[in-house]
Amino acid sequence: MxxxxxxxxxEELKKVIIExxxxxxxxxxxxxxxxxLEGVTDYYIICHGDSTTQVNAxxxxxxxxxxxxxKQKPYKTEGERAAQWVIADYIDVVVHVFxxxxxxxxxxxxxxxxRSESHSAWN
Numbered sequence: 001m002x003x004x005x006x007x008x009x010x011e012e013l014k015k016v017i018i019e020x021x022x023x024x025x026x027x028x029x030x031x032x033x034x035x036x037l038e039g040v041t042d043y044y045i046i047c048h049g050d051s052t053t054q055v056n057a058x059x060x061x062x063x064x065x066x067x068x069x070x071k072q073k074p075y076k077t078e079g080e081r082a083a084q085w086v087i088a089d090y091i092d093v094v095v096h097v098f099x100x101x102x103x104x105x106x107x108x109x110x111x112x113x114x115r116s117e118s119h120s121a122w123n
Contacts, residue, residue, distance in 0.1 A: 008070045010042045010092040017095055020065035021047050024058045026097065041094045048098040052083035059086035059097045066090070 014031060026047035034040045048056040052101050061078065066072050074088040074095075088095040 008072055013066065013070060013072065013090060013093050014043050014045065016066055016069050017045055017062055017090075017093060020062040021045070021058060021097075023065075024056045024061040025049075026108050027100075033036070041089075042092045044094045044096065046096045046098065048100050050100055052099060055086055055099055056080060056083045059088060059095070062095055062097075063088060 018029060019041075024048065026049060029045070029047040032044040032046070033042070034044055035042050047058065049058050063074060063077070066074075072090065074090050076089045077087065079086040083099075087097075087098065094109045
């Protein structure tokens with residue numbers, strides 16, 4: 001799965017992140033394809049959990065799986081302390097995990113501006 005020189009494709013990274021979210025029972029997983037927007041990340045993947053505990057668990061599991069399978073760490077993470085939301089920046093893919101309440105206010109999935117891919121049976 002890892003290419004020579006430890007270079008990982010964006011598609012491989014996206015796949016591992018989504019699988020980790022699914023395995024950790026994340027809800028309403030949506031991958032926004034931002035490739036057409038120059039200077040922005042390729043994918044913005046969002047999901048939510050029902051509690052701050054679940055948000056932290058999802059974010060931690062994603063980070064663990066990406067590190068184990070692809071030998072990659074996020075460039076930067078934020079939000080773990082309060083855990084109303086956690087963001088992990090992998091440069092080409094940004095992961096954003098919300099609690100249910102903020103996720104209802106930030107409905108990127110329904111904005112219609114960017115192509116999105118749904119990856120959850122919860123939709």
